[in-house]
Amino acid sequence: MxxxxxxxxxxxxxxxxxxxxxxxxxxxxxxxxxxxxxxxxxxxxxxxxxxxxxxxxxxxxxxxxxxxxxxxxxxxxxxxxxxxxxxxxxxxxxxxxxxxxxxxxxxxxPDPSVYLAMDGMDLDVSAGVIAAQSNTIQSAYIASSGATLVEFATPEETISAVRNGEADAVLADRAYLLPIADESADLSFAGESVFIGGxxxxxxxxxxxxxxxxxxxxxxxxxxxxxxxxxxxxxxxxxxx
Amino acid sequence: MICYLTTGKHMAIYTAVATVLILLAVTAPTALAFGFAGAMAARARFIPLQWLGRAYIAIVRGVPDIAFFLFFVIALDQGFEWLRHKWSCPDWDQPIRQGNDFVVCDAAKLPLNSAPQWIHESYGFALAVLTFAIVFGAFAANVLFGAMRAVPKAQLETAAAYGMTQRQTFWRILVPQMWVFALPGLSNLWMVLIKATPLLFLLGIEDIVYWAQELGGTKNPRFTDYPHPDWRMWYFLALLVFYLGFTWVSERVLDRIMLRLTRGQATLGGDAQRTAA
Missing domain, CATH: 3.40.190.10 (Periplasmic binding protein-like II)
Structure with missing residues:
Protein backbone atom coordinates (compact mmCIF):
# COMPACT_ATOMS: atom_id res chain seq x y z
CA MET A 1 0.00 0.00 0.00
CA PRO A 110 -4.61 42.51 -9.42
CA ASP A 111 -7.90 44.07 -10.50
CA PRO A 112 -8.48 47.69 -9.56
CA SER A 113 -11.31 48.13 -7.09
CA VAL A 114 -13.53 51.11 -7.78
CA TYR A 115 -16.19 53.11 -5.98
CA LEU A 116 -19.66 53.23 -7.48
CA ALA A 117 -21.97 55.97 -6.18
CA MET A 118 -25.18 57.74 -7.13
CA ASP A 119 -24.69 60.16 -10.00
CA GLY A 120 -23.45 63.58 -8.91
CA MET A 121 -22.57 62.34 -5.44
CA ASP A 122 -19.68 64.22 -3.88
CA LEU A 123 -17.88 61.24 -2.41
CA ASP A 124 -15.38 61.46 0.41
CA VAL A 125 -13.79 58.01 0.39
CA SER A 126 -12.06 58.45 3.73
CA ALA A 127 -15.06 59.67 5.74
CA GLY A 128 -18.23 58.47 4.00
CA VAL A 129 -20.27 55.32 4.47
CA ILE A 130 -19.03 52.64 2.09
CA ALA A 131 -20.69 49.29 1.37
CA ALA A 132 -18.81 46.08 0.59
CA GLN A 133 -19.42 42.37 0.61
CA SER A 134 -18.32 40.82 3.91
CA ASN A 135 -15.05 38.88 4.07
CA THR A 136 -13.66 40.51 0.95
CA ILE A 137 -10.45 42.43 0.35
CA GLN A 138 -12.58 45.53 -0.17
CA SER A 139 -14.26 45.27 3.25
CA ALA A 140 -10.87 44.89 4.91
CA TYR A 141 -9.59 47.88 2.98
CA ILE A 142 -12.52 50.13 3.96
CA ALA A 143 -12.22 49.10 7.60
CA SER A 144 -8.65 50.38 7.63
CA SER A 145 -9.29 53.48 5.51
CA GLY A 146 -11.23 55.48 8.09
CA ALA A 147 -14.53 55.34 6.23
CA THR A 148 -17.56 53.71 7.84
CA LEU A 149 -17.99 50.19 6.55
CA VAL A 150 -21.35 48.52 6.02
CA GLU A 151 -21.10 44.87 5.07
CA PHE A 152 -23.51 42.67 3.16
CA ALA A 153 -23.54 38.94 2.54
CA THR A 154 -24.07 39.19 -1.21
CA PRO A 155 -22.74 41.62 -3.83
CA GLU A 156 -26.30 42.35 -4.96
CA GLU A 157 -27.18 43.86 -1.60
CA THR A 158 -24.21 46.24 -1.69
CA ILE A 159 -25.63 47.84 -4.85
CA SER A 160 -29.10 48.14 -3.33
CA ALA A 161 -27.57 49.84 -0.29
CA VAL A 162 -26.20 52.59 -2.53
CA ARG A 163 -29.50 52.95 -4.39
CA ASN A 164 -31.57 53.32 -1.23
CA GLY A 165 -29.12 55.70 0.41
CA GLU A 166 -27.91 53.39 3.14
CA ALA A 167 -24.35 53.79 1.85
CA ASP A 168 -22.68 56.62 -0.06
CA ALA A 169 -20.86 54.24 -2.37
CA VAL A 170 -19.92 50.63 -2.89
CA LEU A 171 -16.34 49.40 -3.27
CA ALA A 172 -15.92 46.26 -5.39
CA ASP A 173 -13.92 44.76 -8.24
CA ARG A 174 -14.09 46.91 -11.35
CA ALA A 175 -15.06 43.93 -13.49
CA TYR A 176 -18.14 43.37 -11.34
CA LEU A 177 -19.23 47.02 -11.21
CA LEU A 178 -18.57 47.89 -14.85
CA PRO A 179 -21.64 46.17 -16.39
CA ILE A 180 -23.80 47.58 -13.59
CA ALA A 181 -22.56 51.13 -14.21
CA ASP A 182 -23.16 50.68 -17.94
CA GLU A 183 -26.75 49.62 -17.45
CA SER A 184 -27.88 52.09 -14.82
CA ALA A 185 -28.05 55.79 -15.62
CA ASP A 186 -28.29 56.77 -11.96
CA LEU A 187 -24.98 55.22 -10.86
CA SER A 188 -21.48 56.25 -11.81
CA PHE A 189 -17.90 55.68 -10.73
CA ALA A 190 -16.48 58.08 -8.18
CA GLY A 191 -13.14 58.68 -6.52
CA GLU A 192 -9.92 56.96 -7.47
CA SER A 193 -9.36 53.30 -8.18
CA VAL A 194 -7.51 51.39 -5.48
CA PHE A 195 -5.29 48.38 -6.00
CA ILE A 196 -5.65 45.74 -3.33
CA GLY A 197 -4.90 42.04 -3.25
CA GLY A 198 -2.60 39.98 -5.38
CA MET B 1 -43.76 35.73 -19.47
CA ILE B 2 -44.36 31.99 -19.72
CA CYS B 3 -40.87 31.59 -21.16
CA TYR B 4 -39.43 33.62 -18.32
CA LEU B 5 -41.21 31.64 -15.64
CA THR B 6 -40.06 28.32 -17.06
CA THR B 7 -36.33 28.96 -17.41
CA GLY B 8 -34.05 26.36 -15.85
CA LYS B 9 -33.51 28.73 -12.97
CA HIS B 10 -37.20 29.05 -12.24
CA MET B 11 -37.54 25.30 -12.41
CA ALA B 12 -34.94 25.24 -9.65
CA ILE B 13 -37.10 27.38 -7.37
CA TYR B 14 -40.08 25.10 -7.96
CA THR B 15 -37.91 22.14 -7.02
CA ALA B 16 -36.82 24.08 -3.94
CA VAL B 17 -40.47 24.47 -2.88
CA ALA B 18 -40.81 20.70 -3.10
CA THR B 19 -37.57 20.28 -1.14
CA VAL B 20 -38.86 22.48 1.65
CA LEU B 21 -42.19 20.63 1.79
CA ILE B 22 -40.49 17.24 1.85
CA LEU B 23 -38.09 18.45 4.51
CA LEU B 24 -41.02 19.52 6.70
CA ALA B 25 -42.89 16.29 6.06
CA VAL B 26 -39.87 14.21 7.06
CA THR B 27 -38.54 16.40 9.85
CA ALA B 28 -41.75 16.87 11.81
CA PRO B 29 -42.27 13.17 12.63
CA THR B 30 -38.55 12.65 13.20
CA ALA B 31 -38.36 15.61 15.57
CA LEU B 32 -41.46 14.33 17.35
CA ALA B 33 -39.79 10.95 17.77
CA PHE B 34 -36.66 12.65 19.16
CA GLY B 35 -38.87 14.69 21.44
CA PHE B 36 -40.78 11.66 22.66
CA ALA B 37 -37.58 9.76 23.35
CA GLY B 38 -36.13 12.81 25.10
CA ALA B 39 -39.21 13.27 27.27
CA MET B 40 -39.28 9.58 28.16
CA ALA B 41 -35.59 9.69 29.05
CA ALA B 42 -36.09 12.79 31.17
CA ARG B 43 -38.87 10.99 33.11
CA ALA B 44 -36.95 7.75 33.46
CA ARG B 45 -36.42 6.20 36.90
CA PHE B 46 -32.93 5.14 35.84
CA ILE B 47 -30.86 8.16 36.91
CA PRO B 48 -28.14 8.25 34.17
CA LEU B 49 -30.83 8.02 31.50
CA GLN B 50 -32.69 10.81 33.19
CA TRP B 51 -29.56 12.96 33.17
CA LEU B 52 -29.02 12.18 29.51
CA GLY B 53 -32.55 13.27 28.65
CA ARG B 54 -32.36 16.44 30.70
CA ALA B 55 -28.89 17.33 29.41
CA TYR B 56 -30.09 16.89 25.82
CA ILE B 57 -33.06 19.20 26.41
CA ALA B 58 -31.05 21.81 28.28
CA ILE B 59 -28.03 21.93 25.98
CA VAL B 60 -29.80 21.96 22.64
CA ARG B 61 -32.37 24.48 23.81
CA GLY B 62 -29.62 26.75 25.04
CA VAL B 63 -27.43 26.83 21.95
CA PRO B 64 -28.45 29.34 19.23
CA ASP B 65 -29.84 27.62 16.15
CA ILE B 66 -27.44 29.31 13.81
CA ALA B 67 -24.38 28.21 15.80
CA PHE B 68 -25.80 24.72 15.90
CA PHE B 69 -26.31 24.69 12.17
CA LEU B 70 -22.89 26.07 11.31
CA PHE B 71 -20.83 24.11 13.79
CA PHE B 72 -22.67 20.92 14.55
CA VAL B 73 -23.32 19.84 10.98
CA ILE B 74 -19.69 20.17 9.96
CA ALA B 75 -18.69 18.25 13.10
CA LEU B 76 -21.29 15.57 12.41
CA ASP B 77 -20.14 15.20 8.82
CA GLN B 78 -16.52 14.96 9.90
CA GLY B 79 -17.46 12.42 12.57
CA PHE B 80 -19.06 10.14 9.98
CA GLU B 81 -16.10 10.52 7.67
CA TRP B 82 -13.68 9.79 10.49
CA LEU B 83 -15.49 6.55 11.33
CA ARG B 84 -15.51 5.47 7.70
CA HIS B 85 -11.87 6.43 7.40
CA LYS B 86 -10.92 4.18 10.34
CA TRP B 87 -12.94 1.40 8.79
CA SER B 88 -11.93 1.53 5.15
CA CYS B 89 -8.38 2.90 5.20
CA PRO B 90 -6.50 1.25 8.08
CA ASP B 91 -3.16 1.68 6.28
CA TRP B 92 -3.39 5.46 6.10
CA ASP B 93 -0.31 6.92 7.79
CA GLN B 94 -0.92 10.65 7.51
CA PRO B 95 -2.62 12.68 10.21
CA ILE B 96 -6.30 13.46 9.65
CA ARG B 97 -5.95 16.97 10.98
CA GLN B 98 -3.29 18.83 9.05
CA GLY B 99 -3.38 22.38 10.33
CA ASN B 100 -6.86 23.62 9.41
CA ASP B 101 -7.46 20.81 7.00
CA PHE B 102 -9.54 17.77 7.60
CA VAL B 103 -8.12 15.04 5.39
CA VAL B 104 -9.49 11.54 5.06
CA CYS B 105 -8.71 9.01 2.35
CA ASP B 106 -10.76 9.18 -0.83
CA ALA B 107 -12.71 6.03 -0.06
CA ALA B 108 -13.91 7.52 3.22
CA LYS B 109 -15.38 10.67 1.73
CA LEU B 110 -19.06 10.94 2.38
CA PRO B 111 -20.43 10.97 -0.21
CA LEU B 112 -17.64 9.85 -2.54
CA ASN B 113 -16.17 12.63 -4.62
CA SER B 114 -17.12 10.72 -7.74
CA ALA B 115 -20.76 10.39 -6.69
CA PRO B 116 -23.21 12.31 -8.87
CA GLN B 117 -24.45 15.66 -7.63
CA TRP B 118 -27.86 14.38 -6.56
CA ILE B 119 -26.25 12.04 -4.04
CA HIS B 120 -24.35 14.97 -2.56
CA GLU B 121 -27.61 16.86 -2.35
CA SER B 122 -29.49 13.99 -0.76
CA TYR B 123 -26.70 13.55 1.78
CA GLY B 124 -26.87 17.24 2.64
CA PHE B 125 -30.63 16.90 2.89
CA ALA B 126 -30.33 13.95 5.27
CA LEU B 127 -27.90 15.91 7.44
CA ALA B 128 -30.37 18.78 7.44
CA VAL B 129 -33.23 16.53 8.55
CA LEU B 130 -31.08 15.08 11.31
CA THR B 131 -29.97 18.49 12.55
CA PHE B 132 -33.47 19.96 12.42
CA ALA B 133 -34.79 16.86 14.21
CA ILE B 134 -32.20 17.17 16.99
CA VAL B 135 -32.83 20.88 17.48
CA PHE B 136 -36.61 20.77 17.33
CA GLY B 137 -36.66 17.42 19.12
CA ALA B 138 -35.23 19.12 22.19
CA PHE B 139 -38.01 21.69 22.21
CA ALA B 140 -40.60 19.01 21.54
CA ALA B 141 -39.14 16.96 24.39
CA ASN B 142 -39.64 19.87 26.74
CA VAL B 143 -43.23 20.35 25.57
CA LEU B 144 -44.04 16.64 25.90
CA PHE B 145 -42.32 16.43 29.28
CA GLY B 146 -44.59 19.20 30.52
CA ALA B 147 -47.64 17.65 28.89
CA MET B 148 -46.96 14.31 30.57
CA ARG B 149 -46.87 16.03 33.91
CA ALA B 150 -50.10 17.88 33.16
CA VAL B 151 -52.15 14.69 32.99
CA PRO B 152 -54.14 14.57 36.27
CA LYS B 153 -52.45 12.41 38.84
CA ALA B 154 -55.79 10.86 39.81
CA GLN B 155 -55.93 9.20 36.38
CA LEU B 156 -52.62 7.47 36.96
CA GLU B 157 -53.54 6.46 40.48
CA THR B 158 -56.81 5.00 39.25
CA ALA B 159 -54.88 3.03 36.63
CA ALA B 160 -52.60 1.70 39.37
CA ALA B 161 -55.63 0.80 41.45
CA TYR B 162 -56.96 -1.23 38.55
CA GLY B 163 -53.71 -3.20 38.65
CA MET B 164 -52.05 -1.81 35.54
CA THR B 165 -48.27 -2.01 35.36
CA GLN B 166 -46.08 1.08 34.97
CA ARG B 167 -45.73 0.39 31.29
CA GLN B 168 -49.46 -0.11 30.74
CA THR B 169 -50.28 3.06 32.65
CA PHE B 170 -47.81 4.99 30.53
CA TRP B 171 -49.00 3.77 27.15
CA ARG B 172 -52.74 3.40 27.81
CA ILE B 173 -53.50 6.23 30.21
CA LEU B 174 -50.76 8.83 30.14
CA VAL B 175 -49.85 9.03 26.44
CA PRO B 176 -53.38 9.19 25.01
CA GLN B 177 -54.29 11.99 27.42
CA MET B 178 -51.15 14.07 27.17
CA TRP B 179 -51.51 15.05 23.50
CA VAL B 180 -54.21 17.55 24.24
CA PHE B 181 -51.83 19.34 26.60
CA ALA B 182 -48.92 19.04 24.18
CA LEU B 183 -50.67 20.28 21.06
CA PRO B 184 -50.52 24.06 21.65
CA GLY B 185 -46.77 23.84 22.28
CA LEU B 186 -46.21 21.47 19.40
CA SER B 187 -48.19 23.63 17.01
CA ASN B 188 -46.00 26.57 17.96
CA LEU B 189 -42.95 24.48 17.17
CA TRP B 190 -44.41 23.50 13.82
CA MET B 191 -44.88 27.15 12.91
CA VAL B 192 -41.32 27.95 13.93
CA LEU B 193 -40.07 24.96 11.97
CA ILE B 194 -41.82 26.20 8.83
CA LYS B 195 -40.07 29.53 9.16
CA ALA B 196 -36.71 27.99 10.01
CA THR B 197 -36.32 26.31 6.63
CA PRO B 198 -34.19 29.15 5.16
CA LEU B 199 -31.45 27.94 7.54
CA LEU B 200 -31.10 25.17 4.97
CA PHE B 201 -28.83 27.35 2.88
CA LEU B 202 -26.26 27.27 5.66
CA LEU B 203 -26.09 23.55 4.98
CA GLY B 204 -25.51 24.09 1.28
CA ILE B 205 -29.06 23.26 0.24
CA GLU B 206 -30.50 25.82 -2.10
CA ASP B 207 -33.87 26.63 -0.60
CA ILE B 208 -36.61 28.96 -1.81
CA VAL B 209 -35.26 32.05 -0.10
CA TYR B 210 -31.88 31.57 -1.78
CA TRP B 211 -33.52 31.20 -5.19
CA ALA B 212 -35.83 34.16 -4.60
CA GLN B 213 -32.80 36.27 -3.84
CA GLU B 214 -30.90 34.91 -6.82
CA LEU B 215 -33.80 35.22 -9.27
CA GLY B 216 -34.93 38.59 -8.02
CA GLY B 217 -31.48 40.18 -8.10
CA THR B 218 -30.71 42.70 -10.82
CA LYS B 219 -30.10 40.90 -14.10
CA ASN B 220 -27.71 42.54 -16.52
CA PRO B 221 -28.53 42.05 -20.23
CA ARG B 222 -24.98 40.88 -20.80
CA PHE B 223 -25.51 37.75 -18.76
CA THR B 224 -29.10 36.75 -19.40
CA ASP B 225 -31.85 36.71 -22.02
CA TYR B 226 -34.28 38.17 -19.51
CA PRO B 227 -32.74 41.32 -18.04
CA HIS B 228 -34.65 43.05 -15.28
CA PRO B 229 -33.96 45.51 -12.43
CA ASP B 230 -34.06 44.57 -8.76
CA TRP B 231 -37.17 42.40 -8.47
CA ARG B 232 -36.36 40.85 -5.14
CA MET B 233 -39.32 42.61 -3.57
CA TRP B 234 -41.73 40.75 -5.84
CA TYR B 235 -40.07 37.42 -5.27
CA PHE B 236 -40.08 37.93 -1.52
CA LEU B 237 -43.72 38.98 -1.76
CA ALA B 238 -44.46 35.64 -3.41
CA LEU B 239 -42.57 33.93 -0.58
CA LEU B 240 -44.59 35.88 1.95
CA VAL B 241 -47.80 34.69 0.36
CA PHE B 242 -46.47 31.14 0.29
CA TYR B 243 -45.49 31.12 3.95
CA LEU B 244 -48.66 32.88 5.08
CA GLY B 245 -50.82 30.48 3.08
CA PHE B 246 -48.91 27.55 4.46
CA THR B 247 -49.20 28.63 8.07
CA TRP B 248 -52.89 29.44 7.52
CA VAL B 249 -53.58 25.92 6.27
CA SER B 250 -51.52 24.55 9.16
CA GLU B 251 -53.61 26.43 11.67
CA ARG B 252 -56.83 25.11 10.21
CA VAL B 253 -55.51 21.57 10.36
CA LEU B 254 -54.18 21.99 13.89
CA ASP B 255 -57.55 23.37 15.03
CA ARG B 256 -59.27 20.26 13.75
CA ILE B 257 -56.74 18.01 15.46
CA MET B 258 -57.30 19.93 18.68
CA LEU B 259 -61.04 19.43 18.35
CA ARG B 260 -60.56 15.73 17.82
CA LEU B 261 -58.11 15.35 20.72
CA THR B 262 -60.33 17.22 23.15
CA ARG B 263 -63.21 14.83 22.66
CA GLY B 264 -63.95 12.90 25.84
CA GLN B 265 -61.06 14.44 27.78
CA ALA B 266 -61.29 15.57 31.37
CA THR B 267 -60.40 19.14 30.41
CA LEU B 268 -62.34 22.37 30.09
CA GLY B 269 -62.55 21.90 26.31
CA GLY B 270 -63.71 18.32 26.73
CA ASP B 271 -66.42 19.38 29.19
CA ALA B 272 -67.59 22.10 26.85
CA GLN B 273 -67.96 19.56 24.05
CA ARG B 274 -69.87 17.23 26.33
CA THR B 275 -72.37 19.87 27.44
CA ALA B 276 -72.84 21.13 23.88
CA ALA B 277 -73.64 17.64 22.61
Missing part, protein backbone atom coordinates in the same frame (compact mmCIF):
# COMPACT_ATOMS: atom_id res chain seq x y z
CA UNK A 2 2.76 2.36 0.99
CA UNK A 3 4.67 1.70 -2.21
CA UNK A 4 1.56 2.38 -4.23
CA UNK A 5 1.11 5.67 -2.41
CA UNK A 6 4.72 6.61 -3.01
CA UNK A 7 4.58 5.69 -6.67
CA UNK A 8 1.39 7.66 -7.06
CA UNK A 9 2.95 10.65 -5.43
CA UNK A 10 6.08 10.31 -7.54
CA UNK A 11 4.03 9.96 -10.71
CA UNK A 12 1.94 12.94 -9.79
CA UNK A 13 5.05 14.98 -9.18
CA UNK A 14 6.87 13.94 -12.33
CA UNK A 15 3.92 14.05 -14.63
CA UNK A 16 2.87 17.19 -12.84
CA UNK A 17 -0.70 16.86 -13.95
CA UNK A 18 -1.43 13.16 -14.08
CA UNK A 19 -3.15 12.25 -10.82
CA UNK A 20 -3.27 15.34 -8.66
CA UNK A 21 -3.18 13.45 -5.42
CA UNK A 22 -5.53 10.68 -6.43
CA UNK A 23 -8.66 12.79 -6.80
CA UNK A 24 -11.04 10.80 -8.93
CA UNK A 25 -13.33 13.77 -9.35
CA UNK A 26 -12.38 17.29 -8.40
CA UNK A 27 -15.21 19.37 -6.98
CA UNK A 28 -14.97 23.08 -7.74
CA UNK A 29 -16.72 25.40 -5.31
CA UNK A 30 -17.98 28.81 -6.43
CA UNK A 31 -20.40 31.46 -5.25
CA UNK A 32 -22.54 31.91 -8.35
CA UNK A 33 -23.48 35.52 -7.62
CA UNK A 34 -20.59 37.58 -8.97
CA UNK A 35 -20.85 38.20 -12.69
CA UNK A 36 -18.83 38.20 -14.84
CA UNK A 37 -16.60 35.96 -12.70
CA UNK A 38 -19.28 33.45 -11.82
CA UNK A 39 -23.06 33.49 -11.91
CA UNK A 40 -26.04 31.22 -12.42
CA UNK A 41 -27.31 31.44 -16.00
CA UNK A 42 -30.89 31.18 -17.22
CA UNK A 43 -30.65 27.41 -17.33
CA UNK A 44 -29.70 27.33 -13.66
CA UNK A 45 -26.08 26.33 -14.30
CA UNK A 46 -22.84 27.93 -13.19
CA UNK A 47 -21.61 30.22 -15.95
CA UNK A 48 -19.11 33.03 -16.47
CA UNK A 49 -15.40 33.64 -16.77
CA UNK A 50 -14.47 31.15 -14.08
CA UNK A 51 -16.76 28.46 -15.47
CA UNK A 52 -14.96 28.55 -18.82
CA UNK A 53 -11.60 28.90 -17.13
CA UNK A 54 -12.22 26.06 -14.70
CA UNK A 55 -13.42 23.69 -17.39
CA UNK A 56 -10.37 24.48 -19.51
CA UNK A 57 -7.99 24.05 -16.56
CA UNK A 58 -9.51 20.69 -15.72
CA UNK A 59 -9.17 19.59 -19.33
CA UNK A 60 -5.51 20.62 -19.36
CA UNK A 61 -4.78 18.97 -16.01
CA UNK A 62 -6.73 15.91 -17.21
CA UNK A 63 -9.04 16.04 -14.23
CA UNK A 64 -12.72 15.34 -14.09
CA UNK A 65 -14.45 18.28 -12.47
CA UNK A 66 -17.91 19.08 -11.15
CA UNK A 67 -19.30 22.42 -10.01
CA UNK A 68 -20.79 23.21 -6.62
CA UNK A 69 -22.21 26.50 -5.37
CA UNK A 70 -21.69 27.63 -1.81
CA UNK A 71 -22.47 30.69 0.23
CA UNK A 72 -19.56 33.16 0.19
CA UNK A 73 -19.27 33.48 3.97
CA UNK A 74 -18.78 29.76 4.54
CA UNK A 75 -16.81 29.06 1.39
CA UNK A 76 -13.43 28.60 3.14
CA UNK A 77 -14.68 26.46 6.10
CA UNK A 78 -16.38 24.10 3.66
CA UNK A 79 -13.18 23.80 1.63
CA UNK A 80 -10.99 22.88 4.60
CA UNK A 81 -13.51 20.37 5.88
CA UNK A 82 -13.42 18.69 2.49
CA UNK A 83 -16.86 19.36 0.98
CA UNK A 84 -15.16 20.41 -2.24
CA UNK A 85 -11.56 20.50 -3.38
CA UNK A 86 -11.01 23.96 -4.83
CA UNK A 87 -12.47 27.45 -4.57
CA UNK A 88 -12.79 29.26 -7.87
CA UNK A 89 -14.89 32.26 -6.96
CA UNK A 90 -13.09 35.49 -7.83
CA UNK A 91 -11.14 35.15 -4.60
CA UNK A 92 -8.15 37.47 -4.39
CA UNK A 93 -4.92 36.15 -2.97
CA UNK A 94 -4.31 37.78 0.42
CA UNK A 95 -1.99 37.02 3.32
CA UNK A 96 -4.85 36.41 5.75
CA UNK A 97 -6.45 33.82 3.50
CA UNK A 98 -3.09 32.31 2.68
CA UNK A 99 -2.67 31.40 6.33
CA UNK A 100 -5.73 29.18 6.17
CA UNK A 101 -5.65 27.83 2.62
CA UNK A 102 -3.22 27.71 -0.29
CA UNK A 103 -3.56 29.52 -3.58
CA UNK A 104 -2.58 28.58 -7.11
CA UNK A 105 -0.77 31.18 -9.18
CA UNK A 106 -3.10 34.04 -9.91
CA UNK A 107 -5.16 33.86 -13.10
CA UNK A 108 -6.05 37.56 -13.22
CA UNK A 109 -3.95 40.64 -12.66
CA UNK A 199 -4.90 38.99 -8.20
CA UNK A 200 -7.44 36.20 -8.22
CA UNK A 201 -6.33 32.60 -7.71
CA UNK A 202 -7.90 29.26 -6.94
CA UNK A 203 -8.06 28.33 -3.26
CA UNK A 204 -6.87 24.82 -2.39
CA UNK A 205 -6.47 23.01 0.94
CA UNK A 206 -2.94 23.42 2.28
CA UNK A 207 -2.49 19.66 2.47
CA UNK A 208 -3.47 19.25 -1.17
CA UNK A 209 -0.20 20.37 -2.75
CA UNK A 210 -0.50 18.03 -5.74
CA UNK A 211 -3.79 19.53 -6.80
CA UNK A 212 -2.44 23.04 -6.31
CA UNK A 213 0.58 22.28 -8.47
CA UNK A 214 -1.59 20.67 -11.14
CA UNK A 215 -3.82 23.72 -11.40
CA UNK A 216 -0.89 26.14 -11.23
CA UNK A 217 0.76 24.29 -14.10
CA UNK A 218 -2.46 24.43 -16.10
CA UNK A 219 -2.84 28.15 -15.43
CA UNK A 220 0.75 28.75 -16.51
CA UNK A 221 0.17 26.85 -19.73
CA UNK A 222 -2.92 28.96 -20.43
CA UNK A 223 -0.92 32.11 -19.75
CA UNK A 224 1.81 30.91 -22.10
CA UNK A 225 -0.39 30.23 -25.13
CA UNK A 226 -2.54 33.34 -24.73
CA UNK A 227 -5.81 31.50 -24.17
CA UNK A 228 -6.14 33.00 -20.69
CA UNK A 229 -5.83 36.52 -22.12
CA UNK A 230 -8.51 35.67 -24.67
CA UNK A 231 -10.88 34.60 -21.88
CA UNK A 232 -10.09 37.70 -19.82
CA UNK A 233 -10.85 39.89 -22.83
CA UNK A 234 -14.04 38.01 -23.65
CA UNK A 235 -15.51 38.45 -20.16
CA UNK A 236 -13.98 41.94 -19.70
CA UNK A 237 -12.26 40.96 -16.47
CA UNK A 238 -9.50 43.55 -16.74
CA UNK A 239 -5.95 43.62 -17.98
CA UNK A 240 -4.38 40.53 -19.51
CA UNK A 241 -0.99 39.08 -18.71
Missing amino acids: KTILITTAALALTAGTAFAGGHSVVRLGTEGAYPPYNFINDAGEVDGFERELGDELCARAELECTWVTNDWDSIIPNLVSGNYDAIIAGMSVTDERDEVIDFTTNYTQ GVGMGIRESDTDLRDAFSAAIDSMKADGSLNALIAKWEIGEGF
